[in-house]
Amino acid sequence: MKKIITSSLFWMLILAVAILTACTNSESSKETNTSTTPNETSSGTEGKKEDDAATGEKISIEFWHSMSGTGQESIDALVKGFNESQDKYEVKAEFQGSYEESLTKLRGVGGTKDAPAITQVFEVGTKYMIDSGYIEPVQKFIDKDNYDLSKLEGNMLNYYRVDGQLYSMPFNSSTPVMIYNKDAFKAAGLDPEKAPETFSEVIDAAAKLKTDEMYGFSMLTYGWFFEQLVATQGGLYVNEDNGRSGDATEALFNGPEGLNVFRFLDTMNKAGTFGNFGTKWDDIRSAFATGKVAMYMDSSAGVAGAIKNAPFEVGVAYIPHADEVQRNGVVIGGASLWMSKGIAEEEQEAAWEFMKYMTTPEVQAKWHLDTGYFAINPAAYEEQSVKEKWAEFPQFKVTVDQLQDTIPGLATQGALISVFPESRQQIVTALEELYQGKDPQEVLDKAAEGTNRAMEIANKTKQ
Incomplete structure (x- = not known):
């Protein structure tokens, strides 16, 4: 797809977004961003990644996110778990500030080899991301891997699915x-x-x-x-x-x-x-x-x-x-994980493996209990830790019931406008x-x- 937003319009949108973001990271702008800025990523880094793949060393990828506080703590723990679960890939989670700040940084490297392999983007950025030319639809890897999407929450997938293609993987979802x-x-x-x-x-x-x-x-x-x-x-x-x-x-x-x-x-x-x-x-x-x-x-x-x-x-x-x-x-709010286009194929494969890991019931149960966001894999609600939490606080189950009782349709799928x-x-x-x-x-x-x-x-x- 073609990019539809000019620089002037994009900056107008960013200013509007800065003052309004639904169920997002209201505290994230207070955090200090100590990660490498996009312009500091050199072409030499890309060469090293290719060398790593050739020598059998771990393939390292960047995951840009906008979660602060307990959300950031949980992401760090989940990334650590993925890195320890296998010896082929290494994910580096990097806080990039608020959603709008992260999107501004992505705009500087999007579609190039210097882009992060994965970026967390809020739901109202969906239309922009699809039209930007920056991303590789995850549907490509779903089809290649014969990945079973039926095990994930359909009302979440529907928001990020356009013309039969799933463009990004739901992550922190709320209603x-x-x-x-x-x-x-x-x-x-x-x-x-x-x-x-x-x-x-x-x-x-x-x-x-x-x-x-x-x-x-x-x-x-x-x-x-x-x-x-x-x-x-x-x-x-x-x-x-x-x-x-x-x-x-x-x-x-x-x-x-x-x-x-x-x-x-x-x-x-x-x-x-x-x-x-x-x-x-x-x-x-x-x-x-x-x-x-x-x-x-x-x-x-x-x-x-x-x-x-x-x-x-x-x-x-x-x-x-x-x-x-x-x-x-209800319509899903929150954010999803987008895979970058233009990066090495090995990095895209690493990104896909990480996304699959993040959808497992055990991981989603921890994410749900740590943050209060929905589990994108409903099997997480069968985990004993979740059952015990719900028994103590039945209010959490009401939120899940409302989502699962939602009637699929154009209204509840959510609007897409840039x-x-x-x-x-x-x-x-x-x-x-x-x-x-x-x-x-x-x-x-x-x-x-x-x-x-x-x-x-x-x-x-x-x-």
């Missing part, structure tokens, strides 16, 4: 959930074991839960949650089959499904039962832990923190949906204006127009 205060439910006379499921049920529960100190419901001012609430109604974000049968040209999120979401939020905002805690994950999570809001939307990867930090019993439920529709489910970060910013602006009292349809139409302009520019600059 949204609704988290709620069971103690507050009891105090309000609500059943703590039965969370509201529809928009009207949430509105009614929020009214009962509202006190002088606590709001009934809240949602981060962030486009990702809006996308999910549209998708669970079966709504598409853009035309061209959600951007999967061709380059999207028109936003559809301002249709009935998007309007349902904005009216849902507008009703509670006007009733004073909705708490607006802004755009920062830490702020809304702190508000929940301190009893300032009874129900809120979070990432499945945030469940462990919610349970740990709250001085009350925490419940986890599926995200709500409009009353008049069937629940479709200007997704900019579109999410348009939604943020629309939500802010909604909370200021503006008309739901008016602000949604404005966000759609902004998205349409961005897509038009991207499509015109396609090379």
Whole structure:
């Protein structure tokens, strides 16, 4: 495929992404990057790798990632396990900063022999990566190896599969959930074991839960949650089959499904039962832990923190949906692992072997328990360590059940547009204006127009 984004547009997108990233590495930008920069990798290094292969020494590859904190610790442990499991390959995990910082670095070496063998890229970068010319679809190695994809979670694979090809391997995957205060439910006379499921049920529960100190419901001012609430109604974000049968040209999120979401939020905002805690994950999570809001939307990867930090019993439920529709489910968020094009064949083989290792049940069980992200191999949930954890914290199983109950389709497969970060910013602006009292349809139409302009520019600059 051809690269579709010019330098000027790419930098515009990077600036937009820098302020909004769903269920990602919010702490990663605080880490110090001590790894070698792309420009420090010389052609001599490539020569050494070829010599290593010829002399029987281990073939060494780079794995660029953006996980900080416990995520980085877990990756380091998993990489160590792979390196010790065989004597042919050696993977070097290198933290590259936030997702947007890593993607900027990749842009400098992408498609050349100096590129890292594997790069972790967030889900909204999928369309850009496919069109960039930087990557080798993993489908090539799946076909060559007769690798059985049926053992992996289908709803995760669907996001990264386009035109029948799997382009990258899912890795840190998460979805949204609704988290709620069971103690507050009891105090309000609500059943703590039965969370509201529809928009009207949430509105009614929020009214009962509202006190002088606590709001009934809240949602981060962030486009990702809006996308999910549209998708669970079966709504598409853009035309061209959600951007999967061709380059999207028109936003559809301002249709009935998007309007349902904005009216849902507008009703509670006007009733004073909705708490607006802004755009920062830490702020809304702190508000929940301190009893300032009874129900809120979070990432499945945030469940462990919610349970740990709250001085009350925490419940986890599926995200709500409009009353008049069937629940479709959720769209995968997070990131996946991409293989570089232009590197030595031996390095690609090493990258593939590492990817296969990372999908094994034992490895995925550890990743799931270490970080709270889903296991891409459902067999991991049968591991004794996971069973014991779920027995102690049944809230984790709810997140997996919601994913596995998701109905496959264009809506839950997720949209593909190269200007997704900019579109999410348009939604943020629309939500802010909604909370200021503006008309739901008016602000949604404005966000759609902004998205349409961005897509038009991207499509015109396609090379």
